[in-house]
Amino acid sequence: MRKINFFDTTLRDGEQSAGVNLNLKEKLEIAKQLERVGMDIIEAGFPASSPGDFRSVQEIARTIKNSSVTGLARSVKGDIDAAWEALKDGAEPRLHTFIATSPVHREYKLKMTKEQVIERAVESVKYAAKFFPIIQWSAEDACRTELDFLAEIVEKVIEAGAKVINIPDTVGYITPIEYGKIFEYLKQNVKNIDQVILSAHCHDDLGMAVANALSAVEHGAGQIEGTINGIGERAGNSALEEVAVALYIRKDYYKVETNIRLNEIKRTSDLVSKLTGMIVPPNKAIVGKNAFAHESGIHQDGVLKEKTTYEIISPELVGVQSNSLVLGKHSGRHAFRVKLKELGFTMDEEATNRLFTAFKELSEKKKELTEDDLVALVLEEQLTGEEGTYELAALQVTYGTTGVPSATVTLKTKENEEIQEAATGNGSVEAIYNTLERCLKQSVTLLDYRIQSNSGGRDALAQVYVKVNVDGIEMGGRGIAQDVLEASAKAYLNAVNRAILLKHTAKEKHQATV
Ligand SMILES: CC(=O)SCCNC(=O)CCNC(=O)[C@H](O)C(C)(C)COP(=O)(O)OP(=O)(O)OC[C@H]1O[C@@H](n2cnc3c(N)ncnc32)[C@H](O)[C@@H]1OP(=O)(O)O
Ligand SMILES: CC(C)C(=O)C(=O)O
Numbered sequence: 001m002r003k004i005n006f007f008d009t010t011l012r013d014g015e016q017s018a019g020v021n022l023n024l025k026e027k028l029e030i031a032k033q034l035e036r037v038g039m040d041i042i043e044a045g046f047p048a049s050s051p052g053d054f055r056s057v058q059e060i061a062r063t064i065k066n067s068s069v070t071g072l073a074r075s076v077k078g079d080i081d082a083a084w085e086a087l088k089d090g091a092e093p094r095l096h097t098f099i100a101t102s103p104v105h106r107e108y109k110l111k112m113t114k115e116q117v118i119e120r121a122v123e124s125v126k127y128a129a130k131f132f133p134i135i136q137w138s139a140e141d142a143c144r145t146e147l148d149f150l151a152e153i154v155e156k157v158i159e160a161g162a163k164v165i166n167i168p169d170t171v172g173y174i175t176p177i178e179y180g181k182i183f184e185y186l187k188q189n190v191k192n193i194d195q196v197i198l199s200a201h202c203h204d205d206l207g208m209a210v211a212n213a214l215s216a217v218e219h220g221a222g223q224i225e226g227t228i229n230g231i232g233e234r235a236g237n238s239a240l241e242e243v244a245v246a247l248y249i250r251k252d253y254y255k256v257e258t259n260i261r262l263n264e265i266k267r268t269s270d271l272v273s274k275l276t277g278m279i280v281p282p283n284k285a286i287v288g289k290n291a292f293a294h295e296s297g298i299h300q301d302g303v304l305k306e307k308t309t310y311e312i313i314s315p316e317l318v319g320v321q322s323n324s325l326v327l328g329k330h331s332g333r334h335a336f337r338v339k340l341k342e343l344g345f346t347m348d349e350e351a352t353n354r355l356f357t358a359f360k361e362l363s364e365k366k367k368e369l370t371e372d373d374l375v376a377l378v379l380e381e382q383l384t385g386e387e388g389t390y391e392l393a394a395l396q397v398t399y400g401t402t403g404v405p406s407a408t409v410t411l412k413t414k415e416n417e418e419i420q421e422a423a424t425g426n427g428s429v430e431a432i433y434n435t436l437e438r439c440l441k442q443s444v445t446l447l448d449y450r451i452q453s454n455s456g457g458r459d460a461l462a463q464v465y466v467k468v469n470v471d472g473i474e475m476g477g478r479g480i481a482q483d484v485l486e487a488s489a490k491a492y493l494n495a496v497n498r499a500i501l502l503k504h505t506a507k508e509k510h511q512a513t514v
């Protein structure tokens, strides 16, 4: 099978992402991981651009042994000299030199004619060939360059000694079919083209960087350039983890192989994200948080029965521990049951169904339910499963920074009777508890009140624990709800119900013994 080289430019083009600035230690750490993941070539920086970049490239070249380390240089002797100084101690020193070839870049940026651009490119490749065993030459903005001129300059730099010819889509302008045609054109119109490896370097301005890179593979490219997580100048570069996994999963189609250790991908992505501060979007292919998460009931059911119904990539392949069934408002009973079992709860069909209804209600209010939320729901179900005398039917609280907090509560008894009362308090919780006391027509002393958030985030569930004394019986109670006031009311009622239950049980026992 044809081998495709992976050229990683996370440390050069990736660092050109607005807001990214890596220090030497960070670059070295990333370089080591790029070596571990199996990058054939690591572009460590642009040595002439700053003393810091020079030092990083030098240190990386001296450290990395299993990947070829390269550095960027303009067609300027000083840049090439700096690159050689930085790279010469590396295992396989390689220069990456470039010059723009498109009309707009020639006229406005370089202020050079076609002939001058050719002359400068050839001169710099010949100069670099005195030092470097391998020279990669790039035609910046190749995809907006006249094809005949592109072919002409490519032929001349190959004659001058370039071993890799890179055809960058510098501004992310090309489409996959057009990009493929450029490679075909060069193969047919550059007489010494078979002496070199053709390379693709794509940007994502129109969201086609990965598709363009894959098209280049189909049309003869032997090297793909890109970055981890697709970071880079403007909208970024081809995401190499996506290219690598696409080539693997669709090897039936591309029929190529790479050196990439796919199971190191997630770790590499996490490291780059952490050190660059560039957050990976949850829906990002391969490495996004949701890439292996199934939320909807039909998908979850399918995956539980046979993973490949909805998974074309196994998470383990790319170093993700496992897929996940996210419980949310689109989930169904199959996934719900599995999750309960995973959490160690066994319950009958009736209880499961009751819990599922409560879960669905809650998921309308809260986007994603965590395991903690589920445990809380189960505990509440188990507690409220005990025969309760009173049930909270409705709660209304009025609170403002001025005025007295008040609460109106409707309770339902076991006999379906409704009791409604209102009262005030110094705070909302006190107003609720005063109202409940009125409803219950018995004295209840609050001994303890504790509140905690069930998980992180603004929509976390509130859990309230209370301890009350009802007619000499001390009892704890727990309430869980989206709202702290509702959780407070439920906890109080839960404790009272349990105290009443205990009182009745004790009385029955007493009567039985008399
Ligand atoms: C497509 C890409 O990603 S290319 C890589 C882009 N990366 C970077 O630019 C990051 C590092 N760059 C830098 O630190 C600086 O730009 C430096 C050190 C390279 C140069 O800085 P300065 O000398 O101040 O020049 P400045 O950046 O303002 O302008 C670039 C100069 O290089 C020239 N130039 C650009 N590309 C090339 C090239 N491939 N070969 C020769 N000259 C070039 C420009 O025409 C301009 O020349 P001018 O000063 O005669 O007009
Ligand atoms: C230096 C070159 C290869 C580049 O980054 C580009 O053209 O996008």
Ligand SMILES: [Mg+2]
Binding pocket: 013, 168, 170, 201, 203, 233
């Ligand atoms: Mg680029």
